[in-house]
Amino acid sequence: MRLRWRSLKIVFLGLLILILLSNFTIAFPVVEHPLAPPDTSSPQATLRSFIENTNKAHQLLMASYTQHLQEPGFFPSDSVRQQEKQMLIFAKRAKECLDLSKVPVALRADAASQRALLLKEILDRIQLPPYAEIPDAEAVAAQELSTWRIPNTEIDITKVEEGLRTGEFLFSPETVANLERFYQLVKEIPYKPGSTEGFYEFYMTTPGQLFPSKWLDGIPSWLETAYWGQTLWQWISLGILLPMAFWIAYISFTLNFQRLSVIPPPRRTWEMLLSPLMAIATFSMVGYLLGNVVNLTGSVFLIIVISLEISFWIVLGVGIFLLGNVLAETIIASPKIHPQSLDASLIRTVFRLLGLIAGIITLILGIDRVGISIVPIIASVGIGGLAFALAARPTLENLIAGLILLTDRPVKVGEYCRFGDEEGTIVEIGLRSTRILSINGDLISIPNSQFSELKLANKSRRDRILLRQTIGLRYETTSDQLRFVLAKFREMILAHPKLLEQGARVRLIKYNDYSRDVEIFVYVDTGKLAEFLAIQEDVLLRVNDIVELSGTGFAFPSQTNYISQDSGLEPERSRAAEAEVKLWRSKGILPFPDLSTEQRDQFRDTLDFPPEGSPNCPPVSSQGNNSKEDEVISDKN
Numbered sequence: 001m002r003l004r005w006r007s008l009k010i011v012f013l014g015l016l017i018l019i020l021l022s023n024f025t026i027a028f029p030v031v032e033h034p035l036a037p038p039d040t041s042s043p044q045a046t047l048r049s050f051i052e053n054t055n056k057a058h059q060l061l062m063a064s065y066t067q068h069l070q071e072p073g074f075f076p077s078d079s080v081r082q083q084e085k086q087m088l089i090f091a092k093r094a095k096e097c098l099d100l101s102k103v104p105v106a107l108r109a110d111a112a113s114q115r116a117l118l119l120k121e122i123l124d125r126i127q128l129p130p131y132a133e134i135p136d137a138e139a140v141a142a143q144e145l146s147t148w149r150i151p152n153t154e155i156d157i158t159k160v161e162e163g164l165r166t167g168e169f170l171f172s173p174e175t176v177a178n179l180e181r182f183y184q185l186v187k188e189i190p191y192k193p194g195s196t197e198g199f200y201e202f203y204m205t206t207p208g209q210l211f212p213s214k215w216l217d218g219i220p221s222w223l224e225t226a227y228w229g230q231t232l233w234q235w236i237s238l239g240i241l242l243p244m245a246f247w248i249a250y251i252s253f254t255l256n257f258q259r260l261s262v263i264p265p266p267r268r269t270w271e272m273l274l275s276p277l278m279a280i281a282t283f284s285m286v287g288y289l290l291g292n293v294v295n296l297t298g299s300v301f302l303i304i305v306i307s308l309e310i311s312f313w314i315v316l317g318v319g320i321f322l323l324g325n326v327l328a329e330t331i332i333a334s335p336k337i338h339p340q341s342l343d344a345s346l347i348r349t350v351f352r353l354l355g356l357i358a359g360i361i362t363l364i365l366g367i368d369r370v371g372i373s374i375v376p377i378i379a380s381v382g383i384g385g386l387a388f389a390l391a392a393r394p395t396l397e398n399l400i401a402g403l404i405l406l407t408d409r410p411v412k413v414g415e416y417c418r419f420g421d422e423e424g425t426i427v428e429i430g431l432r433s434t435r436i437l438s439i440n441g442d443l444i445s446i447p448n449s450q451f452s453e454l455k456l457a458n459k460s461r462r463d464r465i466l467l468r469q470t471i472g473l474r475y476e477t478t479s480d481q482l483r484f485v486l487a488k489f490r491e492m493i494l495a496h497p498k499l500l501e502q503g504a505r506v507r508l509i510k511y512n513d514y515s516r517d518v519e520i521f522v523y524v525d526t527g528k529l530a531e532f533l534a535i536q537e538d539v540l541l542r543v544n545d546i547v548e549l550s551g552t553g554f555a556f557p558s559q560t561n562y563i564s565q566d567s568g569l570e571p572e573r574s575r576a577a578e579a580e581v582k583l584w585r586s587k588g589i590l591p592f593p594d595l596s597t598e599q600r601d602q603f604r605d606t607l608d609f610p611p612e613g614s615p616n617c618p619p620v621s622s623q624g625n626n627s628k629e630d631e632v633i634s635d636k637n
Contacts, residue, residue: 038093040168043148043157044134046097050171053094054120058196060087091116099160102173106309106369107302117200118179119155119171124195125186126153140169147172154178230300238290242304245286249279249315269322269329276319283312313366317359324355345413345429401448405429415460416529419451423459462527464500467536471543472515476569477552480581482508482516487584487591488546489520494600495607496542498525498535515555538609550577 038049064083068076076084095112098119103111128150135145146159148169158172183200191197230238253275287308328351331337332344411417416425417436424438434451436444446454473485489506493499504522511517520543524535547554551573584590591599 034089038096040097040165040170042135042137042140043145043169044131044136046157046169046171047128047134047150048131050094050097050116050119051123053090053097054116054199055194055196057087057090057094058199060084060090094120097170098176099158099165099170099173100176101163102177104369107305110305111302113203115176115179117203118183119175120196121200122155122179122182122186124191124197125189126150153182155182238300238304241286241289242307245282245308246311248282249311252278252282269326272322273319273326276315276322279315280312280319283308283315287312309366309369313363313369316366317363319359320362321352321355321359324351324353324358327351401452404452405434405448410456411458415458417459418457419446419454459529460527464523464525465527465529465532467499467520467522467524467532467539469520469540469543470509471518471520471547472512472555473518473547474553474555474569475514475516477516477550478574478578480578481550481552481574482518483581483590483592484550484577485546485552486518487595488549489518489543490591490595491603492539492542492546492607493520493522494595494603495605496539497605497607497609499523499539500525501604512555514557535609538611541611542607549573 038053039045040049060083064076064080064087067083068080071077071080091113095116098112098115100108100112100115103115135143135148139145140159146161147156149156155175156172157169160166160168160170287305290304290308325348328348331347331351337344337347405411411426411429413426413429416423419436422436422438422444424436424444427435427437427443430448433445433447436446438444471485473482477485486506486508493504493506494501500523502523506518506520506522509517509519520539522539524532526532526535551570553569581590589596589599595603
């Protein structure tokens with residue numbers, strides 16, 4: 001076959017030289033209506049259109065290629081290019097006579113040329129009936145014909161029943177699928193006169209598609225030996241290009257991800273896209289070289305194309321997923337969003353989920369393009385999905401609970417909260433677990449499914465903190481001393497600028513086993529724990545001063561046996577307190593059960609806070625007035 005083709009080229013070359021020397025010109029087929037489709041209105045019209053358009057394409061190809069070989073340089077001239085364009089129009093019309101609906105979309109362009117040439121090789125060897133015996137449009141209408149088979153063959157021309165080409169007669173999908181088998185059965189039959197002899201072999205063994213490059217003429221003849229449908233140089237090209245594609249993809253992922261470990265986001269996420277982009281470019285370039293330059297054909301090429309297409313769509317799906325992560329980190333890079341905040345976690349979750357869904361959809365569409373049915377995949381996923389869901393139930397529970405925490409927002413990163421019997425600061429809220437820094441410095445990781453079920457008290461969102469203390473006074477305390485202490489406590493609450501009057505109360509609540517209990521119930525005007533503790537300390541110190549001023553003391557549980565004589569209470573302070581209460585009674589200003597409005601206005605915000613002498617207190621003039629508290633002490637002394 002190879003010798004036959006070389007002889008054919010010599011014949012063409014000799015004819016061309018004779019034509020040039022004789023000043024004769026040859027008329028090549030010219031496309032009068034380049035946009036017109038082939039006539040497929042009947043089996044006769046389809047068969048005629050296919051044979052005539054293939055013959056014209058072959059005639060133009062051989063003439064233009066012979067001219068190209070005689071011209072200097074590796075690139076075709078304008079005249080050759082023009083003939084090539086016309087040849088492609090005829091070739092396109094011939095391929096449109098085939099029903100390629102059952103050929104995967106990704107393989108359709110390459111398979112169309114091969115299947116058309118295979119069909120032409122078969123028709124050039126078998127006996128065809130005269131066109132007059134083949135049903136035309138009138139016979140189709142009269143007989144309501146939908147299928148016609150070439151006599152003594154399995155080659156059918158069938159009417160298309162649905163789709164864009166409904167009503168056209170095309171070589172059936174079953175015929176297209178079996179053309180390689182048909183060719184193997186007839187390839188030993190000699191060509192009929194007027195056939196496009198060697199067209200299929202020319203397509204199979206030359207680089208490029210229908211119009212090959214000139215560089216092949218310079219390679220050694222032993223590289224043109226065919227093995228299993230491909231020449232040796234094509235096998236060598238495949239052995240170099242295909243491993244190189246996967247090696248580049250592997251290296252781009254491994255090296256890039258190792259380098260990215262030290263790069264902060266969002267730059268890291270953007271540079272992560274380089275790996276899938278490089279792999280996509282590599283697979284596309286190698287696929288183009290193997291299909292359009294090396295011109296692999298047959299089942300070998302289909303296997304290679306399917307492998308590259310699947311790899312391409314997998315990497316593209318990964319790239320789309322990473323793109324979702326890139327968009328999330330770019331938004332989080334805004335100064336208004338803390339990288340470990342709840343908003344950041346929610347943004348990451350949403351964009352990663354959208355990226356995952358888009359990547360899966362892309363992968364499914366890509367798999368469908370190469371002809372792999374997704375129905376069994378979906379069915380297997382559905383069958384195995386139940387088992388997977390049962391095995392992954394804890395993980396799914398944590399994921400759902402994490403989404404609830406992100407949307408419900410009972411706590412945020414950086415907030416201090418009580419969870420169960422412990423307290424701590426939220427460090428991170430992830431999809432699987434929440435991390436908390438406890439008050440003793442331990443980093444606690446709690447699965448979201450457990451954390452969401454705990455009783456959560458978010459202390460960082462308080463605008464006030466309750467100060468509740470029970471003051472136990474000795475049983476020796478008199479009633480008027482108790483009245484004095486209660487009144488002074490209430491005055492202090494009104495006077496203190498950081499204690500809220502609303503909801504505040506000071507009451508004698510209980511006679512305990514060893515004390516008379518007075519409860520102070522008041523809200524501190526702050527949500528910060530540190531500030532609250534400072535205010536509480538100030539209040540407790542003032543409580544201590546008031547108790548001492550009243551002449552009584554704090555009770556304490558004791559079973560001590562007193563041997564020495566008890567000194568008892570201080571009589572002078574007791575008399576002073578009782579005298580002041582008598583004065584209140586005589587003037588009608590006894591503050592029971594509550595202070596009057598005038599008394600409230602008199603005492604409100606009159607205490608100094610922070611107290612005098614602290615770093616935050618303004619200096620007091622040496623000639624300044626003494627506090628009311630000092631006046632009371634001076635009067636009683």
